Amino acid sequence: MGRLRFTKEGVAVWSSHLDLMRALMRCFRRAGIDLKHSQGFTPHPELSILMPLSVGVESQCELAEFTLAEGCPVPIKEVAARMAPVLPAGLRALESYEGGKKAGKLAWLRARLTLTYDGGVPADAEAALTALFARPSLVVEKFGKKGPTEMDIAPMLRDLSVLQTPENAGDGFLASLERTKEERASTLSVEAVVAAQNPTLNPLLLATAIETHLPTYKPDLVRCRRLEIYDADGAVFR
Amino acid sequence: MEHGRENAMNEQIDQLLQRILPTVQKPARYVGGEYNQTVKNLREVDTRVAFCFPDTYEIGMSNLGIRILYGIVNQMEGVWCERVFTPWGDMEDAMRTAGLPLYALESHDPVVDFDMIAFSVGYEMSYTNILTMLDLAGIPLHAAERSGLQHVVFAGGACTYNPEPLADFVDFFSLGEGEESTVEIVNCYREAKRKGLSKQDFLWEVGKIPGVYVPSHYEHRYKPDGTLEAIVPLPGAPKTVTKRIVQNLDAAWYPTEPIVPMTEIVHDRMNLEVMRGCIRGCRFCQAGYTYRPVRPRTPETLYEQAVHALEFSGDSEITLSSLSTSDYKYLEPLTDRLTEYCVARKINMSVPSLRADNFSRDLMLKLQKVRKSGLTFAAEAGTQRLRDAINKNVTEEDILTTCQIAFAGGWNNVKLYFMLGLPTETDEEVLGIAELVYKIYNTWKDYASNKKRGVRIHVAVAFFVPKPFTGFQWEAQTTPEEYLRRCKLLKEHLNNKSVEFNYHEAQLSELEAMLARGDRRLGAVIEAAWRRGAKLDGWMEYFDYDKWIAALQDCGVDRHFYTTRGFGLDEVLPWDTIDPGVRKSFLLRERERAYRSEITPDCRHGCAGCGANCLLEGGVCDG
Numbered sequence: 001m002g003r004l005r006f007t008k009e010g011v012a013v014w015s016s017h018l019d020l021m022r023a024l025m026r027c028f029r030r031a032g033i034d035l036k037h038s039q040g041f042t043p044h045p046e047l048s049i050l051m052p053l054s055v056g057v058e059s060q061c062e063l064a065e066f067t068l069a070e071g072c073p074v075p076i077k078e079v080a081a082r083m084a085p086v087l088p089a090g091l092r093a094l095e096s097y098e099g100g101k102k103a104g105k106l107a108w109l110r111a112r113l114t115l116t117y118d119g120g121v122p123a124d125a126e127a128a129l130t131a132l133f134a135r136p137s138l139v140v141e142k143f144g145k146k147g148p149t150e151m152d153i154a155p156m157l158r159d160l161s162v163l164q165t166p167e168n169a170g171d172g173f174l175a176s177l178e179r180t181k182e183e184r185a186s187t188l189s190v191e192a193v194v195a196a197q198n199p200t201l202n203p204l205l206l207a208t209a210i211e212t213h214l215p216t217y218k219p220d221l222v223r224c225r226r227l228e229i230y231d232a233d234g235a236v237f238r
Numbered sequence: 239m240e241h242g243r244e245n246a247m248n249e250q251i252d253q254l255l256q257r258i259l260p261t262v263q264k265p266a267r268y269v270g271g272e273y274n275q276t277v278k279n280l281r282e283v284d285t286r287v288a289f290c291f292p293d294t295y296e297i298g299m300s301n302l303g304i305r306i307l308y309g310i311v312n313q314m315e316g317v318w319c320e321r322v323f324t325p326w327g328d329m330e331d332a333m334r335t336a337g338l339p340l341y342a343l344e345s346h347d348p349v350v351d352f353d354m355i356a357f358s359v360g361y362e363m364s365y366t367n368i369l370t371m372l373d374l375a376g377i378p379l380h381a382a383e384r385s386g387l388q389h390v391v392f393a394g395g396a397c398t399y400n401p402e403p404l405a406d407f408v409d410f411f412s413l414g415e416g417e418e419s420t421v422e423i424v425n426c427y428r429e430a431k432r433k434g435l436s437k438q439d440f441l442w443e444v445g446k447i448p449g450v451y452v453p454s455h456y457e458h459r460y461k462p463d464g465t466l467e468a469i470v471p472l473p474g475a476p477k478t479v480t481k482r483i484v485q486n487l488d489a490a491w492y493p494t495e496p497i498v499p500m501t502e503i504v505h506d507r508m509n510l511e512v513m514r515g516c517i518r519g520c521r522f523c524q525a526g527y528t529y530r531p532v533r534p535r536t537p538e539t540l541y542e543q544a545v546h547a548l549e550f551s552g553d554s555e556i557t558l559s560s561l562s563t564s565d566y567k568y569l570e571p572l573t574d575r576l577t578e579y580c581v582a583r584k585i586n587m588s589v590p591s592l593r594a595d596n597f598s599r600d601l602m603l604k605l606q607k608v609r610k611s612g613l614t615f616a617a618e619a620g621t622q623r624l625r626d627a628i629n630k631n632v633t634e635e636d637i638l639t640t641c642q643i644a645f646a647g648g649w650n651n652v653k654l655y656f657m658l659g660l661p662t663e664t665d666e667e668v669l670g671i672a673e674l675v676y677k678i679y680n681t682w683k684d685y686a687s688n689k690k691r692g693v694r695i696h697v698a699v700a701f702f703v704p705k706p707f708t709g710f711q712w713e714a715q716t717t718p719e720e721y722l723r724r725c726k727l728l729k730e731h732l733n734n735k736s737v738e739f740n741y742h743e744a745q746l747s748e749l750e751a752m753l754a755r756g757d758r759r760l761g762a763v764i765e766a767a768w769r770r771g772a773k774l775d776g777w778m779e780y781f782d783y784d785k786w787i788a789a790l791q792d793c794g795v796d797r798h799f800y801t802t803r804g805f806g807l808d809e810v811l812p813w814d815t816i817d818p819g820v821r822k823s824f825l826l827r828e829r830e831r832a833y834r835s836e837i838t839p840d841c842r843h844g845c846a847g848c849g850a851n852c853l854l855e856g857g858v859c860d861g
């Protein structure tokens with residue numbers, strides 16, 4: 001079994017999880033890398049993505065798991081380099097490697113929200129948001145398959161910081177807002193480590209929390225980017 | 239050239255897009271950036287073509303014609319052709335609210351910045367989408383309101399064999415296959431731009447290109463009863479315009495390095511076009527007549543194209559497409575080689591429109607190696623008498639034998655397509671469909687290898703729409719009420735829980751019939767319907783019959799004039815200016831034979847003298 005670490009940025013963020021799966025399968029074929037197929041009536045290549053990404057969210061730390069077909073001569077380590085030239089815009093292959101930690105060990109995700117305020121960042125927003133996320137309990141409404149449910153996100157949050165958006169906070173398609181000084185003055189970043197499995201906290205719910213509990217600080221635009229994944233001990237997950 | 243494309247994209251539009259995209263369904267279809275789209279350096283581009291498809295991305299990207307012309311125009315140095323599709327309703331609303339103009343997928347530049355606006359029109363019910371797109375682009379709807387050379391609007395595609403309903407909106411039409419003529423048209427435009435010609439002068443120049451029809455060069459005069467009195471060409475305009483065809487299909491450019499969509503489209507697989515045209519002459523079938531003569535590709539070329547495209551795109555499915563693939567001359571050698579290639583790579587190969595004959599049965603079993611898909615029969619009519627009248631050359635015996643083999647081989651899924659409202663159809667013939675379905679059901683009972691799994695027989699019925707350039711181009715359409723009565727009659731005789739019965743909406747087919755045989759007076763109706771909010775009419779989510787009926791009232795137009803009235807045999811037809819190769823006298827003969835239930839042999843078994851051979855350089859058809 002091998003792993004492929006890749007980015008999903010730029011125009012590619014608008015593709016769904018299923019679209020991405022289909023795209024990756026095609027990329028493996030284009031790269032001339034045969035994947036192992038399941039048995040049965042309609043054989044499927046053995047390929048999965050560890051944490052499905054919501055449409056519109058960027059990531060620099062996606063992980064896909066694959067199994068090469070028997071007799072495929074490509075070493076797993078070379079998969080990323082082979083994929084690089086055949087990937088569509090927004091997907092970049094960072095590395096590929098054999099094995100890796102068990103998927104079940106994936107525990108935390110570091111993510112960044114970039115909040116845009118069309119009229120400029122409210123003066124005390126940094127302090128207000130910092131205080132909000134320091135509350136011992138923070139209940140938000142979540143829309144799942146079974147309808148809306150309430151969820152306390154406070155215990156699933158760590159290492160949260162609110163900062164002025166640094167330069168080059170994003171790449172590609174979504175970065176245009178951050179090109180000029182004035183535009184930087186209208187954005188604020190929230191970076192945090194959130195629970196990635198059992199249960200999962202979608203970092204976009206941090207924006208929901210602002211909307212719910214501090215409606216006057218509701219941003220006009222929210223962008224989200226996955227930065228890194230960790231195991232339960234806080235070590236980088238690979 | 240792909241690198242740095244994101245910086246090259248239009249920033250203002252992107253800023254608006256990032257607000258809108260999170261709020262709409264399937265945003266991936268609005269951003270472009272797919273693998274192998276064409277991006278050019280604007281400094282090296284003198285002419286920009288917005289290639290517009292008046293339907294959704296998923297439909298448009300499945301269209302082979304679009305992919306061919308996109309590739310061919312982008313091979314021209316100095317010309318950049320980009321794609322534009324109709325936004326779904328939620329996106330259209332969001333664009334209007336945000337003031338986001340229609341933009342092209344590659345550069346995200348607004349369409350209003352482009353020189354030429356090209357439409358590919360394959361379906362009558364997409365006409366209002368043309369208006370939506372022009373309006374969203376901020377380009378005047380009427381050809382007469384666009385005075386300059388910029389924003390010349392031209393159109394091609396299957397619907398343009400009767401271009402008249404679009405004559406108000408489109409400056410000129412490109413008839414037939416566009417591989418060669420589109421390049422000539424674009425070059426003619428560049429020349430006009432260099433010389434600073436007026437739009438009027440350009441239209442006379444472009445009208446000299448064979449296959450180009452300029453509607454403003456013709457006056458349509460009507461009689462008091464509403465029928466056409468005459469079509470009068472302006473001095474210098476040809477009396478008729480003959481469609482273009484590709485003489486050597488084998489040598490024609492083919493998209494073996496296609497754009498690979500990042501979201502699922504309708505035909506999400508490699509499309510291998512094995513031939514153009516069809517040897518059959520089903521009397522209701524516009525494509526069968528207008529794509530004549532049949533021209534096959536060689537299996538060697540096709541094998542190479544298939545392998546190249548599969549390796550380039552990474553597709554895991556391929557379909558051998560054409561109007562009637564089982565009539566492809568070299569199907570056996572081609573599928574022999576391709577099956578071997580595909581099986582080894584777990585690529586699924588499908589051959590649509592298989593006929594119920596011996597070879598197809600063998601092939602069906604061979605394809606089973608890769609995947610088991612359902613059986614499909616376009617029987618079209620329930621009795622042999624009516625099938626003879628419409629020249630649909632399929633027999634009950636063929637169908638039952640194929641079913642027998644398939645059921646014995648483990649298939650348990652059959653789809654049957656029929657039409658109701660066909661000329662000369664009687665109630666007994668409607669019930670003939672039910673009889674055929676029961677015979678299939680009994681065949682399953684007698685031969686199924688595994689009866690526990692049950693069988694599904696899908697019966698799909700469409701409302702017959704008489705189309706221009708067919709043997710039935712003069713026929714009256716049955717009234718919607720009568721069509722629905724026949725549907726009900728059939729349904730009452732199909733009560734078996736293994737049978738699933740569906741029939742097409744009558745209202746949609748009625749309007750389709752009106753537009754298909756419409757004249758210039760329908761331009762106002764299309765516009766009125768659109769102003770009343772008609773859009774995406776081909777989609778059940780949006781189709782609104784009442785808007786069209788109100789629009790007809792607004793304009794004082796009687797739809798029955800175009801549908802149930804029927805056209806007189808000596809009447810001037812709105813599409814008489816267009817020459818698709820097939821002669822009117824031949825179509826008339828086909829009509830007479832239909833009324834005698836007499837079949838006409840297919841082109842391979844004997845030339846029926848339709849006239850389309852004259853389009854070929856040697857003058858001889860090669861079925």
Ligand code: SF4
Nearest residue numbers: 516518520523526561
């Ligand atoms: S077989 Fe008949 S219906 Fe099919 S494309 Fe040919 S002429 Fe048309």
Ligand code: SF4
Nearest residue numbers: 841845846848851859
């Ligand atoms: S000229 Fe004869 S062979 Fe050629 S398309 Fe017409 S009927 Fe068929």
